[in-house]
Amino acid sequence: MKALKILFTLNGREVETEVGPGTRLLELIRDAHGLTGAKDGCGAGECGACTVLVNGATLKSCLMPAPKVQGAEVTTIEGLVDTNEFQVLARAFQQSGASQCGYCIPGIVVSAIALLRRRPEATREEIAAALSGNICRCTGYWKILDGVELSRDVLSGRLGEEALGSPPGDNSVVGPFVGANVPRVDGLRKIAGNTKYAADLTLPGMHHVKVLRSPVAHARIAELDVSRAEAMEGVSAVVTHLDVPGIDGYGLIVQDQPVLAPGRVRFVGEGIAAVAAETPEIARRAIDAIQLRLEELPAVFDAEQALGEGAPLLHESYPGNVVKRVKVRKGDLERGFAASDLTVEGRYTTQCVEHVYLEPEAALAYFDEERVLTIVSPSQNISQHRWVIAKIMGLPTHRVRMIMSPMGGGFGGKEDMGYQAILALAVFKANRPLKLVYSREESFLATPKRHPAMLELKTGLKNDGSITACRIRIVLDGGAYGTATGGVVSKGGFLAAGPYAIENVQVDSVAAFTNNTPSGAMRTYGGLQVHFGMESHLDVCAAKLGMDPIALRRRNAMEQSAETHTGQRLERVSIQHILDTVEKAARWHPGPPNRNGGNRPDLKGPGVRGHNTLDVNLGRRRASDGNTAPGGLKRGRGVAAGWYGIALTGIQDRSGAWVELEDGGTAKVVAGASQTGEGVENVFVQIAADELGILPEDIVLSPNDTAIIPEKSHAGGSRQTYVVGGAVVQACREARAKLEEFLAGHWAVDRSLIRFARREVRVVDRRLSMSVAKAVELAKRNGVVPIGSGSYVSVGTPADPETGQGEPWQAYVFGAQIAEVEVDTVTGEVQVLGLWACHDIGRVVNPKAAAAQIEGAVSMAVGQALMEDYRLVEGRALTPNMTKYIVPTTLDVPQVNSILLENPDPKHPIGVRNIGEPAMLQTVPAIINAIFDAVGVRVTSLPATPEKVLMAIKNATPA
């Protein structure tokens, strides 16, 4: 095959390049020209992360054969950063909080600039339509649309530059910073496409790794011969399970998944062998040269069947395929049911869901200067991954170094590992730097998913709505390996009966091994499934009682000092107040569910976006209020409440931090910040700025690198702001205390009178003051080094195995949401138009970032409620890529109206809690309940696809 020489203009400069056969424009700009702002998110034109301009039009560079740009003008994000449009848009995005993980953002910026050049007066609806090919999984799109609208107005002169907020480097804001909308500290570099994700990195002499995976769900490996692959030229290593020097096995809670299958595969896509070679093509060919013979074994794909008699056993050490069972026992269930006027039973199921972080897995492995095994990857959990890899490699923990690369979204999916361990095996054999990048298909195939769940609920109620008894049975599909399942069984079980004061409760939560893709951690960790069950069920109860669904919840909601289902006495419970607040905010009109057809007066009010429809004359999408849109559109509203435990479940969840006040009055904060895109960098920087009396820009956060940070870096259980944030507070206070002590002596004043703020230290009611910089200098000259270390522990206690009684978390977040939907009775399509979310998240560090977390969670939940479905048939995915696995676009998300209640956490040094996961609990049932309200049909199995909704409507209509 011969290379073709093409001539084109790249970012204003003429270039001549040779392109090989099969090269796409995306590879041409990334590999040949090193412009990594455009990302490969799906490789199939479905995500927009690779968007560039060709002759001024937005195009997806992953779809374009490179020779097509012969003679054309190609502009990438790198070629736009010097334009006025970009300068305005970048500041507008910072102002609105549009960028989170940043992986989709360069593509969105390119699309937005192209749109504003084409249509400087584009409406919000046109902007949404123009960006509908750019998938973002973090933000829920709303703040992106805000940012584009703001830049449109500034560019057109309708708004002055001051609308963009203070320019970067402006110091007029002096604090306090906790509670302020400090712009994202990582924002500008992400918006400009400068952030280097793992797939953007290269090392001299590196080889590329590919993995051979199982095509079947359950089989004995009868033959595995890698000799032909090993003999190929350019191959530096072939690894199998035989290369594991230590104790094989990884996973989040139990480490039962082998790095590469030893003798038996248990799911489609399980790794069997891996090859490192000079080029990815050679590695692929070497994979093809491996001789593999599999003998299929009987398999089981349904959790309840797996728990039944005679099912094939997945793991010898887990009889009956039971991963874990959790019981909650409170009161006397039978007596509770006997006291009821009415019992209601229901069965609810949730589907398998993929995280679809925009960044597929990617990693580099090498030996650092100390010959420490080093792995750079977007890991949410480097502290755990470090010791697991050390165990697998038979190394002392300090001989392994994990560095977190900037993460293009995680949502729990990157708490699990796998490819990092494959690289660890291979790098010892290849003895040179290695790189591995998953395609979108491989990311879907090989990584854990959200647990599918079956929930059976039975409640006893009095006619006044009070719940006398609640029995819940939960069966989760854990897939082929244990990983996080034990935790999900527990968290789901403890939360299942909701934030309600119920005297008699029985929960049985169990998870089974099956031959499906392993289930792992995903945002809410079992919480979403059980909330869908309970909150749907309460809506059914409200309908049966003819009672307003909010009134029913209020009747049962926990009060101050309530005792939870696990016997934990809670100091502060805000759910009653939250229900009142969200009801008022949404102008909720009380009444029983199912007003059927939208005859309720609270519809189409403020806080609701327009209905997506088509302008017949313009041939362009437009929004209307739904009144004029033809054809059987029915609106309805639904409500759901919920609660969530913060930090890891049932254990002492701990983190440490180090802080140093440096020369010049700046500071460095060393802590495990697993920045998944949620903005935890801002949390730590804002906290430290207040604690040290300096400005956010004076602070540098350490890399998230196990060679540097103390334990524990882990983004999971919504723990970072609470636990790691607590450690940062304590470390700052210790560093500050050293300065205070010194200054107290220096000034001969009581230490308690010394205050730090605005880069200054002063004494209350005295004229004594100096700059922080001066104070540091003076202290150091006198032998005092202002460094501090701190740690914070969130206390959870293990549950009693028979009753579940215990205190799994010390902090809880309560919340409630109301959704307004519109159902098209011709197609069964559901659009979520408005959502009101009220959450008590303790003290708020950054209101805009907190609201962004809610918007992102809602968007992800809209996907789970209406469209997402990782469908496995005999363990094989029917939805193996982003063409088939559908996630929400700009046109599918609601307007989110967030209300943050600030009820400081009594046990935390600065009263914060968290929001990343809790915001996602209520959205799905609120939507499903709203569908019931609109058209009178109850969807009990997710997702509520157009087909499911329409057929339910037709079947419910009497013939």
Next chain:
Amino acid sequence: MAGGSILRKIKKIKICGVIVSPSYAPGGGLTGQNGAAQMLSWQHYLMPGNLEEALRLLDRFSGQHRIVAGATDLLPQAREGGKGDTHFQALVDISRIPELAGVSLREGRLTVGANTTIADCLRNPMLLSHAPVLAQCAAWFGDDAIREVATLAGNLVNASPAADGTTALLALDAQVTLERLENGNRVKRELSLREFVTGPRKTRIREGEILTAIAFDALEKYGSAFEKVGQRRALLLSTVCLAALAGINSRKSHFVDVRLALGGIGPTPVRLTECEHFLNGRPANFQTIREAVGLLQDVVRSRTRREYRREVVRGFVERALTNALAGCGVTGPPWGIQAGAKEMTQGGVA
């Protein structure tokens, strides 16, 4: 039902399935440098400057080429889940051939070159005024970036059963022009779109032929509508789509020429001929539309979601025709009272 648990019987022990790679190894080794799929490759990428040259190239690489225009379907198809590894001796890119561009109107027929993009349907004034149904279809087609390069001709040649563009063009009585070389001479033939598309991904295009132009009716005074449903609101494949055109008499009292084309319901998009015949000559009002819907023959031949598609077809015909009539200035009963109307008709039919 989808979602929840997929109930499967436990298979009997089967120790016979012998799988030897590389016959099937999903995901494994399927990625290229920096995560890119290396699944499509070609020996020659050719960009002929005129049609004659293009036709000669097809002759030269007979049986080993693929014609490329917007290329939006090419790479996704060559990935896992599609055809997997795909190699072509030659990709013949026709997107720069001047003869294949342009829109012209002659004797009530519009002719568009093969390089007319979906975005052109939203921008070209002549297409907007004389074939608004194409714009209505284009507005929900892919996304901005896809519409920019994807062509109407590509939509026809790909022959997806749910192709939106094919469905809209079918309603416009489109005809395709195919050209090839025969003994060094250019030979042209024309086929109606109904004849051209024969099945899923199957057409009557012959080896060495290029679809050079599409001609269709210019129906300036017709009302039109395009309905489409998938799993979301953008970048979606149609589960069902419908193009409706309504021509009425000058007194606006009767249907004269109704065209209904339906996609996503079987191997190819189809016209609802019987329904059209029923409507033509009858009063142009909501009642007639209701009657027509009541008499609809079942045309759904899809293997999945049949019941759902049948329901949607009925609703789409009713809504699209009502909207198309509204486009002619005839408004039916306001849709707000549709629920009542539906009950009434149901009573009548029963």
